[in-house]
Amino acid sequence: MTTEAELVPAELKELMGKESDPGPEFVVEAGHVRRFAEAIGDDNPIYRDPKAAEAVGGLVAPPTFFTAVSMPWFPEPKWTWGTVSLAAGRTAMYNRPIRVGDVLRSTVTLVDVYTRPGRNGSLVFTVQEATVRDQSGEVVVRVQRAMARR
Amino acid sequence: MPVATVNFKDIEVGTEIPSIVKPAMTRVQIAKYAGASGDFNPLHVDEIYATTQSRMKSVIAHGMLSMGFLGQLLTTWLGSPLPLRTLDVRFQSSVYPGDVITLSGTVTSKEEKDGATLVHCDLRATNQDGTVVTSGIATVDLSAQA
Numbered sequence A: 001m002t003t004e005a006e007l008v009p010a011e012l013k014e015l016m017g018k019e020s021d022p023g024p025e026f027v028v029e030a031g032h033v034r035r036f037a038e039a040i041g042d043d044n045p046i047y048r049d050p051k052a053a054e055a056v057g058g059l060v061a062p063p064t065f066f067t068a069v070s071m072p073w074f075p076e077p078k079w080t081w082g083t084v085s086l087a088a089g090r091t092a093m094y095n096r097p098i099r100v101g102d103v104l105r106s107t108v109t110l111v112d113v114y115t116r117p118g119r120n121g122s123l124v125f126t127v128q129e130a131t132v133r134d135q136s137g138e139v140v141v142r143v144q145r146a147m148a149r150r
Numbered sequence B: 001m002p003v004a005t006v007n008f009k010d011i012e013v014g015t016e017i018p019s020i021v022k023p024a025m026t027r028v029q030i031a032k033y034a035g036a037s038g039d040f041n042p043l044h045v046d047e048i049y050a051t052t053q054s055r056m057k058s059v060i061a062h063g064m065l066s067m068g069f070l071g072q073l074l075t076t077w078l079g080s081p082l083p084l085r086t087l088d089v090r091f092q093s094s095v096y097p098g099d100v101i102t103l104s105g106t107v108t109s110k111e112e113k114d115g116a117t118l119v120h121c122d123l124r125a126t127n128q129d130g131t132v133v134t135s136g137i138a139t140v141d142l143s144a145q146a
Helices: A010-015 A030-040 A050-056 B027-037 B047-052 B063-078
Strands: A085-094 A103-118 A121-133 A139-149 B016-021 B084-091 B102-113 B116-126 B132-141
Touching: A010 A103, A030 B027, A030 B063, A085 B063, A103 A139, B016 B063, B027 B063, B063 B084, B063 B102, B063 B116, B063 B132
Parallel strands: none
Antiparallel strands: A085 A139, A085 B084, A103 A121, A121 A139, B016 B102, B084 B132, B102 B116, B116 B132
């Protein structure tokens, strides 16, 4: 039997609840938003055509564009467990959509680490939360990222 | 048109969000998404790494691409991302090149709270075998369109 204490690196436990320094400024550019929508295969013109976007107050980004924003995620710890780390889930809580022209900065907090039995042995989940703020300091979106190690 | 297409009073519990069937996943789309998102994890872009180091059958699409598909389902229904309050997804199964993903969703409840008119939905991204690859829930606020 492996115990949780053996699976979870001590460096992760020490990070719990600590907020990172803000990441670098990230300027939301029109071409980047357009390429992001194209990669998803979403041809809604509000992501690329300023005229069409007038109806929604100007060019906006698709709801998952936050993933392209520089965020100071804590790096993977030195695992003694498992061979692969996979994305387990993502939760976004929006105050407003990200818009072209936004200047964003994010901070990250490690909010949870836990283990669960899986099909082929234990899974170790780590959940980090990023808070994305705009140039006036208002929160645009909060994002929780869950990773599973197996 | 990008203007809102959905009205709170027209939505009932059980209302189906119009489904979208995506074109088959390709390595090119995965590469484009890697570039656009900045996620160059070799699981997504390096076939040799994915099949040897990580013992997958090939590269896999980013989970966030499936979440992007579910975002597209909602914003196509709603006209824009403006009403979206929460999007919460679990990546349940990998998406491989060749997979055909169908997006669907169902309204599970609606409520009026603090001036907001909230609609809660269940969301699913399903592959050609009927396996749910990504599941999720969303909350949208339709008060701006009321």
